[in-house]
Amino acid sequence: MSQPQIEIQLIAAVVAAACALPGTFLVLRHMAMMSDAISHTVLLGIVLAFFVVGELGHPLLMLGAAVVGLLTVSLVELLNKTRLVKEDAAIGLVFPALFSLAIILISVYARNVHLDQHTVFQGDLAFAPFERAIVMGIDWGPRTFVVMSVILLLNLLLIVLFYKELKLATFDTGLAAALGFSPALIHYGLMGMVSVTAVGAFDAVGSILVIALMIVPPATAYLLTNRLPYLLALSVLVGAVGGVSGYWVARALDTNIGGAMVMMLGVLFGLAFLFSPQRGLVARARQQQQQKWRFAETMLTIHLLNHEGQPEYAEECRVDHLIYHLRWPPEFATKVVQRAVRNALVVRQNGHLLLTDAGRVWANTAVIN
């Protein structure tokens, strides 16, 4: 691998990891679509700040974007509070308005600037290694890489410092407020984090794919674990894997890297959705199947226990009569008996079924429960 190749992969991984951290909290707080709104409207902040400072890549652009990001959030909340529109409509009203303002400003005033619509929407990771961050005469690496590393560390630092507060405010807003942590402050802090991260990632993947980097890795991780620390770590890992594998897919297909990253994240999500050990579709289907058999076996033992020592025992507990007494189809009955025998719950004797000790205990436990 050549140096630019390694650098692109590093950038992809860092961008994805930086997005996954605040994204985790967005997913947990059911505010995923806020990232949609913010990632669109930060463009307005960038444009406005650009008019002030006159150059791209100035740190002030980041500030402008963060301010407009927060403005978006507060506008949405303001609209919500009027109760004249519902929350989803409030988001759907605010961000297209600010976003189209940004697009119009770009197409009218900044046509010649490197802020065109394609960069905005697709980003261009392929050329990222050629823009170097040179501070104090030292080449620190590609600019995007340096910026996103700083944002990643900042996000990490904030989450570690305010871990307890974030956790509490996320899972129990009421308690957080009662204990004196201001949920509003934490909320806006988080939104500021989302805005800054969105702007940073913007260069690399474009504004809409940022949403994918924020939402898909945490959603994938959430299918795999329930514990917040694992969730955060796993989100970062999923993001990084998606980033690096996306690069190779883009290389193979000769296509846009950001898009391929998102596609790979989609694939990872799909895999987790299907094959997650506890929550995947396959695992659930298997669980259901097992429950069905377990239930049938339990029914069988209870049936046997019920008639044990009774005069009708000989009649009720013949294998070929189960289909009448338990209303089971013949094949099903045969299979249940086989499984119960294999699990040592019953034994077969002259075409009759007898409970084993274990079977008796099993049935009794089931009845008591």
Next chain:
Amino acid sequence: MRDRIMDYGLRFTVYGQQYIMDLATLLHDLLFDYTLRTVALGTAVIGIVSGALGTFAVLRKQSLLGDAISHAALPGVVIAFLLTRSRAPLGLLIGALIAGWLATIVILVIIRYSHLKEDTALGIALSVFFGVGIVLLTFTQRLADARQAGLDRFLFGQAAALLQSDVILMAVVGALALTTLGLFWKEFKLISFDPDYAASLGLPVRALEVALTTQLVIAVVIGLQAVGVILMSAMVVAPAAAARQWTNRLWVMALTAAFFGAISGVTGAIVSSTRPGLSTGPVIVLIISLIAFGSILFAPNRGLVWGWVRHQRNRRQLRADAVLHDLYVLGWQHGNPQHPHAVEVLRAMNANQGGVEHTLKVLARQGLTEYSGNGEWALTAVGVQTARLLAPEINDESRPTDNESALAVYGASNEPTSN
């Protein structure tokens, strides 16, 4: 003659240059200029259809579903192009429809079969479909085929590229959707407001919901060419959200939304035609957003400004009532309803101490109170009539002869006894 026409024109300044929009010329162009007429007709159709169909989406809290569908339509458009190798709008429309539908199904499946919530499901479908779309779009751009050049127009829309045949197609599809809406109006209305009741009547709620969602997909898809995948959702949400502020009746809301949509479509098309390179989508969306925010602020009854005015009026009324009530009770304790009392006394009785004097003056202007010198105010005869209604706890028969018994009666009548 020319000057006279100019008098009717609109003068406005855009990016430093003064423009004079000549209404007569504009009208002429709208009617006879092929491009402008086509574009305006096209955007009007989009506005009408998305406005009317968006009404249900907004009421059913599916605004963001429209957003997801419109982003998700991108890969459908590109795949349709790859398959047919043409920009024929019918093919692209069908591609977008299928992709939008698939995205909706993905969202439903995620919500149904995992513990992830709706917002996350929407975000996943929106961004992953869009990512795949970008991959395909870049891939297509590498193919040596000049005709694909217009595909990225679908990002922001370019109404200027609309042909008459496109507009006819949009109008036909839109008319079909609107006819369906009209035919099943009652059913759609019922499942939007009370799905349980609809189910208890034996209506196929599931099928109707699917039909409504399909309508939403159609509303989004027909606007993609002119408004673009990124902003089309606003055309679904904003007209309906604006119309909601003006009425409480569903059919009025749908008509108003269609009207707002059409207005913004036509205006947007005209404005963006004044400058090359100005995409139509953002202009239309900005206009409809202004209409929506304007409606939220100024719509009669529901609007914020009206609410504020009403609130102030109520507060004033309550203050006035309180002062009248106090004056009446005091006068009654003195055995004379028109007995004058010092402002300080009234202030002491009133929670809103600062405003008492002002309120007394306002009441005086209404002829209910009068100033009787020495900082004292009294009720007029009319004021007594009004105030009596405000103090039902005391009546003329129970009028006391001295202050103490008056206080006793007044105190007693405050108890929650039956009257």
